Amino acid sequence: MRKNQKNEPKRKADTFLHTVKEPMELLPFLLQTMAKSSRNSVKSILTRGQVTVNGKMVTQHNYPLQPGHTVAILTNQAALKESVxxxxxxxxxxxxxxxxxxxxxxxxxxxxxxxxxxxxxxxxxxxxxxxxxxxxxxxxxxxxxxxxxxxxxxxxxxxxxxxxxxxxxxxxxxxxxxxxxxxxxxxxxxxxxxxxxxxxxxxxxxxxxxxxxxxxxxxxxxxxxxxxxxxxxxxxxxxxxxxxxxxxxxxxxxxxxxxxxxxxxxxxxxxxxxxxxxxxxxxxxxxxxxxxxxxxxxxxxx
The missing domain is CATH 3.30.2350.10 (Pseudouridine synthase)
Structure with missing residues (x-):
């Protein structure tokens, strides 16, 4: 089985967990970690409340992240369960x-x-x-x-x-x-x-x-x-x-x-x-x- 690489996110159930390595704002961090997703879809995920920082929901695009912060992204499927x-x-x-x-x-x-x-x-x-x-x-x-x-x-x-x-x-x-x-x-x-x-x-x-x-x-x-x-x-x-x-x-x-x-x-x-x-x-x-x-x-x- 392939070992998890250091830059890969950990996954817990329907949530992807990322550890912040350097200071940056939340939206740029998400665009970087979700490189395969479009800018609009990333912004939508943020607006819908699918992102938490250290367990607290954040929708602010320019929220300041610091090294050691944990960013959790709820998948669309999991968010669908919660919304409908x-x-x-x-x-x-x-x-x-x-x-x-x-x-x-x-x-x-x-x-x-x-x-x-x-x-x-x-x-x-x-x-x-x-x-x-x-x-x-x-x-x-x-x-x-x-x-x-x-x-x-x-x-x-x-x-x-x-x-x-x-x-x-x-x-x-x-x-x-x-x-x-x-x-x-x-x-x-x-x-x-x-x-x-x-x-x-x-x-x-x-x-x-x-x-x-x-x-x-x-x-x-x-x-x-x-x-x-x-x-x-x-x-x-x-x-x-x-x-x-x-x-x-x-x-x-x-x-x-x-x-x-x-x-x-x-x-x-x-x-x-x-x-x-x-x-x-x-x-x-x-x-x-x-x-x-x-x-x-x-x-x-x-």
Whole structure:
């Protein structure tokens, strides 16, 4: 493998890092380090806020640089992610899949209001920016008020491979859940059959009533007399599974009025998809993605 030459920039993810060797103004420095780019494109990158000096965004053309300063240039593709995506962030992207983390309040797919920007619509627009023929396909969903990790496919073939082999492909699905009350057991398992009513509410039964069998594992992280923070792992992935099982446990997810909650201390649903581990549908590589739960999940336990 060729060794990195002294005058070559270091690269960190989607950012090129340059160390200033001698005093000069920022624009001339960028024109020098980005010699293959036109003057206008370099000025545009600077104007769009894609340049930082020692971690601080700078748009001033004549900003004075000194030896030892670190100049970071965000690539156009990375800047595009930041500019067109609202309420979602891309954790991983390759030729086959896109893994994102979404905020609470963002719909995964369908919306009654056709103008509402769902996670799917935003990714659809994003992939078309590089090629108008590119597409994105929904693999699974999160409730609107649930935040965290979602997986999308970039072809119908990959979507089918993922969905048809979901139990074999997905090795781990973890959620961080804030529930009402003090859960006494340190860990437990909930197994039941779930059926959905005509009013779209899911009900749990301890006997097989023809519904979908659902298994949820939970582990206590910490608690006080009012709330408990749980790590929840899905053995099956049914609609509203965690929400229904937490109600059955007697400790509904906070903010979940539909399934028994009477309080909303964090002004949202206390449910976050924290980790997803899967076997890549093309390469066979085991990949694990993590999205930290919102900080306010923990503040209620202090």
């Amino acid at each position: 995506l609202d309420g979602i962030e891309i954790l991983h992207e390759d030729d086959d899949i896109i893994v994102i983390t979404k905020d609470s309040g963002i719909l995964s797919v369908a919306a009654k209001d056709q103008h509402e920007m769902t996670a799917y619509k935003q990714l659809k627009e994003y992939v078309k920016e590089s090629n108008p023929y590119n597409k994105v396909f929904v693999v699974h969903r999160l409730d609107k008020d649930t935040s965290g990790i979602m997986l999308f496919a970039k072809s119908e073939d990959i979507k089918k491979k993922l969905q048809e082999n979901w139990q074999e492909v997905v090795k781990e699905r973890l959620y961080t859940t804030l529930v009402e009350g003090n859960v006494k057991k340190d860990q437990g398992k909930i197994s039941s059959w779930l059926t959905e009513s005509k009013t779209f509410k899911v009900y749990s039964s301890q006997v097989d009533n023809g519904g979908q069998h659902a298994i949820t594992h939970y582990k206590k992280i910490r608690s006080n007399k009012n709330f408990t923070l749980l790590e929840v792992e899905l053995e099956t992935g049914r609609k509203n599974q965690i929400r229904v099982h937490m109600e059955e446990l007697g400790h509904p997810v906070v903010g979940d009025k539909k399934y028994g909650s009477t309080v909303s201390p964090i002004k949202r649903l206390g449910l976050h998809a924290t980790a997803l581990a899967l076997v890549h549908p093309r390469t066979g590589e085991l990949m694990r993605f993590h999205s930290a739960a919102p900080q306010n999940f923990s503040t209620k336990l202090k």
